[in-house]
Amino acid sequence: MTTEQAILNLLGIASSARQVVSGEEQVVKEVRGQSAKLVILSTDASKNTQKKLRDKCNSFDVELHEFSTRDALGHATGRENRVSLAIMDKGFAKKLSELFSQLEA
Secondary structure, three states: OOHHHHHHHHHHHHHHOOOEEEOHHHHHHHHHOOOOOEEEEOOOOOHHHHHHHHHHHHHOOOEEEEOOOHHHHHHHOOOOOOOEEEEOOHHHHHHHHHHHHHHHO
């Protein structure tokens, strides 16, 4: 299994466990409330959305990764297109963070 596939699988598990929040406004709200442990932004998000989420994550010191397409993120979480996802659980965030560092290595 590729690292990309492992990330998408883990997103599916986290989503089933109700530890994923999606949608720009909800994600921003969770980052602001400091409940989001990690944010994933699709690579095909609009420039406006990218800037807004990058700025928010920087302000509140939340790890952010750009990964995959809105279609793949939606599919992984069992929904329609998803541009942004916030991971609410420390354990899932830690594992995803490790997978992202493998991906970026």
